[in-house]
Amino acid sequence: MTNNPSSLDFKEIPHDGDQFELFCRDFLSEYGLYIETPPNRGADGGKDMLVIERRTGSIANTEFRWLVSCKHFAASDRSVGPADEINIVERVSGFEADGFLGFYSTIPSAGLISELDRLANKKLISEYRIFDHRIIESILIANSRNLLMARYLPTSFGATRPLSTLWGKVIDLRCHVCGRDLLDIDFIDSQMAMIVYASKLDDDKSEKIFEVKTVCKGECDQIYEGRLGAREAYTSWMDIHRVCMPSFFADYVRNVMLAIQEGRYEIQAVEQLGEIVRALAQRVMRIPTAKEKAEYKDLVENESDPWS
Ligand SMILES: [Zn+2]
Structure with a gap:
């Protein structure tokens, strides 16, 4: 996953505790989304949160609610599959959200993408987006989110020296x-x-x-x-x-x-x-x-x- 020596290594973010969810919260907040419910480990061990995107239209402004699912599998370097994202429709509707946003330190599997396509095509969810490790990295580097990188990925940040x-x-x-x-x-x-x-x-x-x-x-x-x-x-x-x-x-x-x-x-x-x-x-x-x-x-x- 980190063949490129100048890339960020998400393994740096500890796998125990809530560091990855906190990173996700801070990342999305700096990305311009409003965090409605911060990451909270529910009774079922799930770590979803709800964020709001304010969309500016030519006539009206609307709010789009995303259910965010954080999955931090960098240590095992495995993709996020359908078995890791169960009950997507129920979770989205349970939060009264509009869309599903996967925030992953690895990548989604082809199976998960085809499942999300199926749900979107059947209008069971209105939209989905995946922020995989490459997308997260490119946004961090392109926008010089140096404080975020220094806080959560200090070693990679030192090596990348943006x-x-x-x-x-x-x-x-x-x-x-x-x-x-x-x-x-x-x-x-x-x-x-x-x-x-x-x-x-x-x-x-x-x-x-x-x-x-x-x-x-x-x-x-x-x-x-x-x-x-x-x-x-x-x-x-x-x-x-x-x-x-x-x-x-x-x-x-x-x-x-x-x-x-x-x-x-x-x-x-x-x-x-x-x-x-x-x-x-x-x-x-x-x-x-x-x-x-x-x-x-x-x-x-x-x-x-x-x-x-
Ligand atoms: Zn020259």
Whole structure:
């Protein structure tokens, strides 16, 4: 199940106790669903919960109620079959729910899917959805649900090292020549990504950086330097791997500030480097807390000059 070394390993979530149900609750809540009844182990040992999806229509808004069934079979790595999901129709109607949502740390079996198709086709349940381990993982990673991953899957999270989304969306950093994603952690670790500073002698014979770009080492760097050659520029470079070390990052920002103060950068180069620093900060900074995110949003939206 975890052939891909960068994938999340759901075995990390303990199989005894209610950790997987709590993970499901927090996941669905962050996914935008309203948890009506939290996971509760009933007398029958079942662990269903009820969540509400608010659906916005062009005329009316409706609420769709999902019966959520959590199954955590990651340790045995077996699929969830019809024998694991008994009395689906009775459970859905017992909760006065509209649809069935399976939340599984493995995958559903073909038999379970055909049973759910049968129930939906006969209108015994109005809809069903399965969140299997791949879907859960892709949502966690695509939406940078870092706090959830850090809380429930700390080891996988450490190995995957997703970006810290600092501004609600990812700021890209790409190779100026080939367009490659230079925030890719494996590529950074291989020390193949670099910042290149292009400078020229100005009228008083002092070297001034007029352009800062990011490129892959090797061929892309040569192509870029070839283009610059026609403009009689000099280049120097910095390994992005170094800048991604937190202590070096802070030193780097300070040193760039000093160089700017000394007049060694033209304004467009400062702007370009500023964007590079913001993109790399996503590899260096910790994840903001919910309170910090809200405070930041308030600052940039309501203060005329929050940076002063
Ligand atoms: Zn490249």
